[in-house]
Amino acid sequence: MSLLNLNRAHEQWYRGHLAVWLLAPLALLFYVISALRRLCYKVGLKKAYQADFPVIVVGNISVGGNGKTPVVLALADYYVKRGVKVGILSRGYGGSSTHFPRRVSANDSASEVGDEPRLLAARSQSIVVIDPIRARGAAYLVEQCNCELIICDDGLQHYALVRDVELVVMDDRKVGSGFLLPMGPLREGMWRMNNVDAIIHNSNNIPTFENPVAPQFLMTLVPDEFVNVTTGEKASVDVIRNVPCSAIAGIGAPQRFFNQLKAMGIPLQSQHPLPDHHALSEGDIPKGRVLMTEKDAVKAAPLAHSDCWYLPVTAKISDDFYNLINAKLTSIDLARCETKRNKQHGL
Numbered sequence: 001m002s003l004l005n006l007n008r009a010h011e012q013w014y015r016g017h018l019a020v021w022l023l024a025p026l027a028l029l030f031y032v033i034s035a036l037r038r039l040c041y042k043v044g045l046k047k048a049y050q051a052d053f054p055v056i057v058v059g060n061i062s063v064g065g066n067g068k069t070p071v072v073l074a075l076a077d078y079y080v081k082r083g084v085k086v087g088i089l090s091r092g093y094g095g096s097s098t099h100f101p102r103r104v105s106a107n108d109s110a111s112e113v114g115d116e117p118r119l120l121a122a123r124s125q126s127i128v129v130i131d132p133i134r135a136r137g138a139a140y141l142v143e144q145c146n147c148e149l150i151i152c153d154d155g156l157q158h159y160a161l162v163r164d165v166e167l168v169v170m171d172d173r174k175v176g177s178g179f180l181l182p183m184g185p186l187r188e189g190m191w192r193m194n195n196v197d198a199i200i201h202n203s204n205n206i207p208t209f210e211n212p213v214a215p216q217f218l219m220t221l222v223p224d225e226f227v228n229v230t231t232g233e234k235a236s237v238d239v240i241r242n243v244p245c246s247a248i249a250g251i252g253a254p255q256r257f258f259n260q261l262k263a264m265g266i267p268l269q270s271q272h273p274l275p276d277h278h279a280l281s282e283g284d285i286p287k288g289r290v291l292m293t294e295k296d297a298v299k300a301a302p303l304a305h306s307d308c309w310y311l312p313v314t315a316k317i318s319d320d321f322y323n324l325i326n327a328k329l330t331s332i333d334l335a336r337c338e339t340k341r342n343k344q345h346g347l
Contacts, residue, residue: 007254007273014064014185016177027183034157034180034188041159049135050162053148054329057163059156061192062185065252065276066171067202069116069295070221070315072153076126078322079149085127087147089137090117091154092130094277101131101140110298115277116153118298123312126151134161156196157187164332165325166196168214171253172203197328200317202256217321221313223264229297229304240309241266246286250274250296257293261311266291 013020040046056075058068076086092102095114104113106122113121113130121128127145131137134155141147152158156166175193177184193199193213201207206216225234247268249257254273261268270286278284280299290308292300297310 007275010275014173014176016179016184020177020179020183023183027180030181031189038159046160048160048162049139051138051142051150053142053150054164054332055138055150055152055161056165056167056325057152057155057158057161058167058169059152059154060169061156061188061190062170062173062175063181063187064173064185066169066173067200067219067221067315068153068169069119070202070313071167071169071200071219071317072120072151073123074315074317075151075325076120076124080125085146085148086124087141087145087150088117088120088124088126088128089134089141089150089152089155090114090120090128090130091132091134092117093154094279095130097130100133101129101137103145104128104130110301111279115295115298119295120153122298123294134158156192165328168193168196168199169219170199170201170203171256173253174207198321198324200321215324217317220316221260222316223260224312224314226291226309226311227297228306229292229300229308229310230306235309237264237266240289240291243289243307244269245289245291246270246272247291248272248274248284248286248296249293250276250278250280250299251293252276257311261291 041048058071060066060068072088076088079086092114095112097112104117104121108118110118117128117130127141127147129137129141134152138150138161141150155161175186175190178186178190180186180189190211194211196214199214199216200219201216202219206218225236226240227234245266245268247258247261251257258268258271272286274284280303282303285300285303285308288307292308292310294310294312300308
């Protein structure tokens with residue numbers, strides 16, 4: 001099946017094609033197993049790790065990328081500027097590394113550590129660690145790296161790690177068909193949207209839901225100048241659009257990137273949507289001027305030709321959002337945080 005047909009099939013599944021009802025028995029099984037797992041953590045049959053410092057989880061209730069990484073970067077930048085030592089924790093999805101917990105640097109290969117952790121290490125001033133066992137990774141960030149705040153990139157359903165703040169990120173696809181996996185895209189039921197601290201919409205407007213939901217906020221992705229993948233040279237939009245362009249995007253919703261380029265006045269002669277976390281090959285990169293996301297650029301670096309460019313973006317969220325997070329963090333058990341801080345500084 002071609003990538004184009006694969007993307008079309010995925011869209012039909014996401015929206016709830018009639019054929020997905022064949023998967024209803026498996027969705028019911030998924031619901032039962034998930035509910036039992038949550039219950040085990042709730043009653044203490046399974047033990048969850050609680051870090052000595054606050055944990056913020058940035059996740060989603062649906063599968064696929066929808067803008068979590070820009071939110072993680074924005075949060076990390078916000079707290080770093082306020083003198084907090086921030087650690088970012090990721091599963092390292094798509095990477096081949098077998099050593100965990102592993103600290104990620106901007107020099108690491110995306111094929112080893114995963115595209116998102118590699119991007120986070122390059123863009124943030126925080127310590128980035130990957131570990132599929134997030135409780136272990138969180139302990140490493142606190143005990144070995146002396147971090148005072150942990151921000152988890154994904155992991156909303158990883159209940160083995162106690163969290164102080166839960167954030168859900170959504171794009172224009174919202175909850176899709178509203179069906180649970182594998183019948184639909186939901187990892188948890190829509191009840192979860194009222195069980196988190198905030199919902200951030202990577203969209204132009206805040207949608208209305210029939211069921212109660214947590215406070216909602218809009219996120220705007222503000223583009224910077226384009227950056228050449230091979231040289232690091234920067235170029236303005238006016239310079240880029242002087243040459244016919246093609247675009248590739250291996251993110252959860254590739255059309256979102258293509259639409260952003262068009263909104264910037266860049267006519268595209270071809271668009272190449274790729275699966276999220278797609279392992280790029282030379283055949284995926286067209287000839288001529290090619291535009292891509294920063295997430296794709298960390299994978300394309302060894303393969304790119306001289307006219308490949310990526311577009312860095314920065315998430316902008318209202319002050320009300322950060323005020324809500326600060327209020328939540330203030331309300332947690334500050335004693336455990338202060339005790340750990342004193343131990344680290346020998347007080």
